[in-house]
Amino acid sequence: MSDLAKNLHTEHMVINMGPSHPVTHGTVKFLVTLDGETIVDFDVEIGYLHRGFEKMCENSTWEQVFPYTDRLNYLSPIINNVGYALAVEKLIGIDTPERCKYVRVIVSELSRLADHLTNVAASGLELGAFTAFLYFVEARDLIWDLLESVCGARLTSNYVRIGGLKNDLPDGFKEQTKEVFKRCRELWIDVDKLLTKNRIFIDRLKDVGIMPPDEAIAWGFTGPCLRASGVPYDVRKAQPYLVYDQIDFEIPIGEKGDNFDRYLVRMEEINQSMRIVEQALDKLPDGPINVDMPEYRWQSKDDIYTKIESLIFHFKTVTGGIRVPPGEVYFPVEGANGEVGFYLVSDGSGKPYKCRVRPPCFPLTAAMPRMVKGALIADIVPTFDMIHMIGGECDR
Amino acid sequence: MIADLIEAIAKILFVFGVNMGFFAPILGWVERKQSAVMQDRVGANRADIFGFTLIGLLHPLSDTIKLITKEDFIPAGANKLFHTLAPFISLTPAMITFAVVPFGGQYEIFGRRINLVVADLDVGILFVFAFASLATYGTVLAGWSSNNNWSFLGGLRAAAQMLSYEVAMGLSIIGIIMVYGSLKLTEIGAMQTDFFKWGIFLQPIGFILFLTCAIAENKRAPFDIPEAETEIVAGYFTEYSSMKFIMFWMGEFLEMVTISGIIVTLFLGAWHLPFISDERLLSLFGFAGPNGSIIMLMMANIATFFGKIIFMIWFQMTIRWTLPRFRYDQIMKLGWKIMLPISLINIFITGLVVLLK
Numbered sequence: 001m002s003d004l005a006k007n008l009h010t011e012h013m014v015i016n017m018g019p020s021h022p023v024t025h026g027t028v029k030f031l032v033t034l035d036g037e038t039i040v041d042f043d044v045e046i047g048y049l050h051r052g053f054e055k056m057c058e059n060s061t062w063e064q065v066f067p068y069t070d071r072l073n074y075l076s077p078i079i080n081n082v083g084y085a086l087a088v089e090k091l092i093g094i095d096t097p098e099r100c101k102y103v104r105v106i107v108s109e110l111s112r113l114a115d116h117l118t119n120v121a122a123s124g125l126e127l128g129a130f131t132a133f134l135y136f137v138e139a140r141d142l143i144w145d146l147l148e149s150v151c152g153a154r155l156t157s158n159y160v161r162i163g164g165l166k167n168d169l170p171d172g173f174k175e176q177t178k179e180v181f182k183r184c185r186e187l188w189i190d191v192d193k194l195l196t197k198n199r200i201f202i203d204r205l206k207d208v209g210i211m212p213p214d215e216a217i218a219w220g221f222t223g224p225c226l227r228a229s230g231v232p233y234d235v236r237k238a239q240p241y242l243v244y245d246q247i248d249f250e251i252p253i254g255e256k257g258d259n260f261d262r263y264l265v266r267m268e269e270i271n272q273s274m275r276i277v278e279q280a281l282d283k284l285p286d287g288p289i290n291v292d293m294p295e296y297r298w299q300s301k302d303d304i305y306t307k308i309e310s311l312i313f314h315f316k317t318v319t320g321g322i323r324v325p326p327g328e329v330y331f332p333v334e335g336a337n338g339e340v341g342f343y344l345v346s347d348g349s350g351k352p353y354k355c356r357v358r359p360p361c362f363p364l365t366a367a368m369p370r371m372v373k374g375a376l377i378a379d380i381v382p383t384f385d386m387i388h389m390i391g392g393e394c395d396r
Numbered sequence: 397m398i399a400d401l402i403e404a405i406a407k408i409l410f411v412f413g414v415n416m417g418f419f420a421p422i423l424g425w426v427e428r429k430q431s432a433v434m435q436d437r438v439g440a441n442r443a444d445i446f447g448f449t450l451i452g453l454l455h456p457l458s459d460t461i462k463l464i465t466k467e468d469f470i471p472a473g474a475n476k477l478f479h480t481l482a483p484f485i486s487l488t489p490a491m492i493t494f495a496v497v498p499f500g501g502q503y504e505i506f507g508r509r510i511n512l513v514v515a516d517l518d519v520g521i522l523f524v525f526a527f528a529s530l531a532t533y534g535t536v537l538a539g540w541s542s543n544n545n546w547s548f549l550g551g552l553r554a555a556a557q558m559l560s561y562e563v564a565m566g567l568s569i570i571g572i573i574m575v576y577g578s579l580k581l582t583e584i585g586a587m588q589t590d591f592f593k594w595g596i597f598l599q600p601i602g603f604i605l606f607l608t609c610a611i612a613e614n615k616r617a618p619f620d621i622p623e624a625e626t627e628i629v630a631g632y633f634t635e636y637s638s639m640k641f642i643m644f645w646m647g648e649f650l651e652m653v654t655i656s657g658i659i660v661t662l663f664l665g666a667w668h669l670p671f672i673s674d675e676r677l678l679s680l681f682g683f684a685g686p687n688g689s690i691i692m693l694m695m696a697n698i699a700t701f702f703g704k705i706i707f708m709i710w711f712q713m714t715i716r717w718t719l720p721r722f723r724y725d726q727i728m729k730l731g732w733k734i735m736l737p738i739s740l741i742n743i744f745i746t747g748l749v750v751l752l753k
Contacts, residue, residue, distance in 0.1 A: 015545045022626045037549070037724055126626040128617050128721030134435040194718070200618055201720050377549070378627050378723045 012040055019048050023126060023381050027391050028365070030380065037376050042369040046362075049391035057355035061321030062088055062162060065355060070156040072357060073393040075118050076111035076336040078147070081160035086241060087331035087342035088162045091324055092296060099287045100164055101242045105280045107150060107159060108242075108333075109273040113184075114143045115336030115388075116224075116266045116273070123263065123385035124195060127204055132194045139187040142180045149176065162322065163297035164290030174281045181274050188270060196267070205260035209371040209383035212257060219370070220363030223338025224265045225387065229257030235334035246283070249276050262386040296322050321350025328354075337361050337388055359393045399508070407514050411494050414702070415650055421456035423649040423709065428452065430710070431717045460642065468638040471543055478541035483636065483643035486534025489527040490650035496520040497657040498582045500667050500697040501674070503690050512667075512698070513582055520581035521573065524658055525566060528613060531651065532558040535615070535622060538644070539632035550631025553724060554622035557612060560731035561619075565609035567739035571602040571746040572662050581658075585666030589673060595663035601742045603663045605735055610655040611712060612727070614648065618719040621727060656708035657701075664704050667697035 013034045018024035027048035033041035053072070057065045069084045070077040082104050089096065096104075121136035144154040149170050151159035159166050195201045211221065216229040226233055234251040236244040252268035254261025290297045294313040303310040326348040332341035338360025345354035364387045371383050425440065429452060432439025440452035448454075470479055500512030517523050532554060539551015575598050576584045588594050596603045612619040623631035633644045660666060668674070677696055681689035722730070 013545060013548075022629065037553075124720065128620070128624070128626075129719065130431065131435050131717050134437065138436060195720075198720065200722055200726075203726055204720060204723055376724060378621075378624070381626050 010035075017380070023384055025122060028389060028394075030368075032377065032380070034377060037378075039372055039375055039377060039380070042372055044365055044368050046365060046391075047395050049395040051392075051396065053357065053396035054355055057352050059351065061350050062324055062352060063317075063322065065352065066160065067156065067158045070158055071392050072359070072396065073115070073335060073337065073340070073361075073390045074155060075390060076108075076115035077155065077157045078107045078111040078151075078159055079333060079335045080340060081157065082108050082242075083331065083333040083335070083340045084342050085160045085162055086333060087329055087344050088324060090331050091327055091329040091344060091346060092162075093325075094163045094291055094293065094296060096163060096291055097288050098243070098285045099168075100289045100291075102280050102284045103165055103169055103289060104160065105242050105244065105247070106169075106277050106284075107147065107157075109276045109280070110143055110147055111157075112336045113270060113273045113277075114140050114147070116270050117143065117184075119336075119385070119388045120191065120195075120263065120266055120270075123382060124191070124201075126381050126385055127201065129195060129198075129201065132191045135187045135191050135194070139184045142183055146173075146177060146180055149173065161290070161297060163293060164288075168289050169284075174284075177277065177281060181278070184270075184274065188267075192267065196264070202260060204378075205263055205382050205386075206258055207256075208259045208375060208379045209262075209386065210256060210258045211367065211371060215370075216257060219367040221338070221367070222360050222363075223335065224269060225257075225262055225364055226338065227251060228254035228261035228265045230254055235332050235339050239332070241331075241333060243280070243283075244276075247276050247279050249279075259382045259386045323348065323350060324352075332358070335360050337364070337390065337393070340393075357393075357396060359396065361387065361389045361394045365389045365394055403510065404514070407512070408495075411499070411514055412491070415491060415494060415653060416646075419653045419709075420646045420649050421460070422453075423652070424456045424459065424645070425453055426709070427713060427716075428455070430713050434714070434717050463638055463642045466638040468640065469635070471635045473543040474635065475541040475543075478537045479635075480640070482534045482538035482541060483640040483647070484534070485537060486531050487643045487647040487650070489531040489534075490647050490654055493524050493527045493654045494650075494657060496523050496581055497654065497661055498585050498666065499657070499701045500694055501586060502582075503694050505687055505690050505694075510694075511582065512694070516580070516582050519579050521569060521579050524581075525562070528651075528655075529558065529562055531647065534644075534647070535632050538636065539622075542632075542635035544635050546629040546634045547632050549628045550622045550634070553624075553628075554615065554632055556724075557615070557619065557622060557727055557731075560728055561609045561612040561735075564731055564735035564739050565606060565613060567736065567743060568602050568605035568609060569662070570739075570743050571599045574743070574746050574750050575599060581661050585661050585668075588665040589668055591665065591668075591670040594665040594670075599663065599742075599746070601738065602746075603659075605739050605742065606663070607659060609735065610659060611715065612731070614651045614655055614712075616648070616652065616712060617716040618721050619727060620721060621724055624721055652709060652712060653705060656705045656712070659708055660701060660704040664708070667701040669696075669700050 015032050015034060017030040017032055019027045019029045029045040029048070031043035031045065032039055053068055056068055065084060066081055069080040072080045117136045117140040121133045121140070125133035147157060148154045150173070151157045151166060211229050213229045213231050216226050217231060221229065222233065230253050232251055232253050237251055249272045252265050252272070254265050294310060295317065298314055298317065299310045304314045324346040326346050328345045330341055330343045332339045339358065340360055341358035343356040343358065344352055347353040368384065368387065372380050428440045440455040441449050443449065443452070443454040443458040445454060470476055495514040496517050498513035502509060502511045535554040536551045539547045539554065572595050573579060576587050578584055615622050623633065633641060636644060674693060677693050678689055681692040684692055
C-alpha cells in the first residue's frame with residue numbers, strides 16, 4: 001500500500017478563489033494550492049478596490065475628505081468620520097462641546113452595531129444558515145433607518161464635521177431608538193438560538209483559524225479578533241476618546257482565539273453597543289453641537305446671511321479650506337474591525353499634506369495564510385468571514 | 397390483456413403527472429415561499445399574467461421559459477458526451493424509483509383487482525437502493541466532464557458522500573425489513589394499518605437514521621457540500637446552464653419527493669390514516685354503493701399518501717432553511733463513525749427483540 005502511494009502520481013491543484021467568488025465579499029483573490037481538500041499553500045492578493053484614497057485626500061480641502069472616509073469601512077462609515085474629525089481636531093487643538101461628543105458616541109456605536117450585525121449575518125449566510133442572515137439583516141436595516149433619520153443617508157453618511165456635526169439628532173430619536181433596540185434584542189435572541197448552540201455551527205467555527213495572543217499581537221491584530229485571542233485591548237478603554245470614559249460598558253474577550261470566539265465576541269459587543277447608546281442617550285446634555293470657532297466650523301446660515309464677519313469666514317473656509325496649523329498627528333479610534341487610525345500631516349495650507357489610514361483589516365487579511373494553511377478548503381469560509389475584511393478599507 | 401395495459405399506462409401517467417407536473421414545478425415555489433415565511437420576507441410575487449400573480453405560482457413557469465431560451469453552454473475542453481449525459485443520469489433514477497413506491501393499497505372495483513403501484517417488485521427496497529445510487533453517477537460525471545476545478549471538487553465530494561451514506565442508509569433499513577419480514581414495499585405498506593404499528597414506532601432509531609441518510613443522499617442542506625456555493629461556487633453543476641441546469645434542479649426535487657415517498661411507505665404508515673381504519677372509511681362512504689365507496693376509499697388513501705409526502709417535504713425544507721452546512725470531514729465522520737455503528741446496533745437490538753418475541 002505504501003509503495004502504491006509512493007508510485008502513484010499525484011499533483012497539487014491550484015485554484016483561484018476570487019476576485020469574484022461567493023466567499024470573497026469585497027473583492028480579493030486567494031491563490032489556493034490544494035492537496036485533495038487540504039490547503040497546502042495560500043496566497044492573498046489584495047488591491048482590487050484600490051482607489052487612491054490617500055492621494056485623493058491630498059487634493060481635497062480638509063472638509064472634503066469626509067465623504068472619502070465614508071467609503072473606507074462602508075459598513076460603519078460614521079466611525080471613520082469620527083476618527084478623521086478627531087485627528088484633525090487634535091491637530092488644531094479643538095475641544096468639541098459635550099453634546100457633540102455624546103452624539104458622536106451614539107452614532108459611532110450605532111455604526112458598530114450595523115457592522116457587527118452584518119458580519120455575523122454574513123458568516124451565517126456563508127455557512128448555509130440563510131435564515132439567521134435575514135434576521136440580522138432586518139436588525140441592521142432598523143439601525144440604518146435610525147442613522148438615516150439622523151443624517152439622511154443609510155450608507156454614505158458624511159455626518160461629522162471638523163469641530164462639530166452636520167446637524168443635531170432629530171426629534172423623538174430616543175423613543176425611536178428604544179423601539180428599534182427592542183426589536184433588535186428579539187432578533188438577537190433568535191439568532192443566538194439559531195447559531196450559538198447549533199452543533200453544526202459550533203463544529204464549523206470551533207478550533208478553526210486559531211490565533212494565539214502573542215502571535216495575534218505580532219501580526220498587528222486589533223479589535224474583536226484580538227480580543228477573541230484573549231487580549232483585552234480596546235481603544236475605547238485603553239485611550240478613552242470622546243466620552244467613553246464616562247460610560248459603563250464591558251469589553252468581551254475570548255479564550256482561544258478561534259473563529260467561534262470571534263463570533264461570540266461580536267455577539268456580545270452587539271449587546272454592549274446597545275448599552276452604550278442607551279446610556280449616552282440618557283446622559284445626553286443640552287447645548288450647542290458645534291464649536292464657536294468660525295475659522296474652522298461654519299456658523300449658522302442666519303449669521304452668514306446677516307453678519308459680514310460670518311460671511312467672510314464662510315467664504316474663506318469654503319473656497320480655500322480651513323487652515324490647519326502645520327504639524328503631524330496620529331489619532332486612533334476603535335472601529336468595528338479594530339483600531340482605525342488617521343495619521344495626518346499638515347503644511348499649513350488648506351489641504352492635508354498627507355492623510356494615511358491605518359486600516360484594521362489589512363493585518364488581519366495578511367494573517368489569513370497563517371490561519372488556514374493545513375486546514376480544509378471549507379475552513380476558508382468561516383475564517384475569512386470572521387476576519388471581516390472590508391475591501392474599501394483594506395485597499396483604500 | 398388490454399385492460400392490464402391500460403391500467404399500467406394509467407398508473408404510469410398518474411405517477412409521472414404528479415411528479416413532473418405537480419411536484420417538480422411546485423417545489424421550486426414552495427421552497428421560495430416557505431423560506432420567505434420563515435425569514436420574515438414576502439418571497440416570490442413578481443411574475444404575472446395580465447396583473448395576476450397567483451401568489452407567485454407563475455414563477456416556476458417564467459423560470460422554465462427563461463432557462464429554455466438560455467444558451468446551452470458546453471465549456472471548452474469538456475467531454476461533450478458525458479457533459480450532456482450527466483443531467484439525464486441524475487434525473488432519470490429519481491423518476492424511475494417512484495415506480496415501486498405504492499401510493500395506495502389494493503382494491504376490487506367492478507370485479508377487477510387494482511394494485512396502486514406501477515411495478516410491484518418482490519425486491520422493492522433493493523430496487524430503490526440500486527437506482528438511488530445510480531443517480532450519483534450523474535453527479536460524479538457532471539463534476540468530471542466539466543473540465544472545471546470547482547466541478548471536479550464537487551464531483552469528488554459527491555462521490556465520497558454518497559458512498560459513505562449509502563452504507564448507513566442500507567443498514568438503517570434492515571431493521572424495518574426484519575420487523576415486517578418483507579422486501580416488498582406494498583406488503584410493508586399494507587402491514588401498517590394500526591397506528592402503533594407504523595414503522596416510526598417500531599423502528600424510531602431506524603427512522604432518524606434513514607431520514608438523515610436520505611437528506612444526505614439528496615444533497616440537501618445541511619449535507620449540500622457537493623454544491624456548497626460559498627466554498628466551491630456551485631460544485632458539480634457550475635458549468636451547466638439552460639435546460640441541463642434545470643434538470644439537475646428537477647432531479648433534486650424529484651429525489652426529495654421519491655425519498656419522502658419511501659419514508660412514508662416504510663415509516664409513516666403508507667396510505668393509512670391514523671386511528672381510522674379502511675373498514676371504517678368504507679362504511680362512511682357506504683352511501684355511494686359498493687363500487688363507489690371503494691373508489692372513494694381509494695381516493696382517500698391516495699390523498700393521505702400524498703398528504704404525508706407533502707408533510708415530509710415541508711419537514712425537509714424546514715431543516716434546509718434552519719441549519720448551516722457541515723464540513724466535508726465532519727460529514728464523513730458522521731457517516732462512518734456515528735451513523736454506521738448506530739445502525740449496526742439498531743440491527744442487533746431489533747434482531748434480539750424479533751428473536752425473543
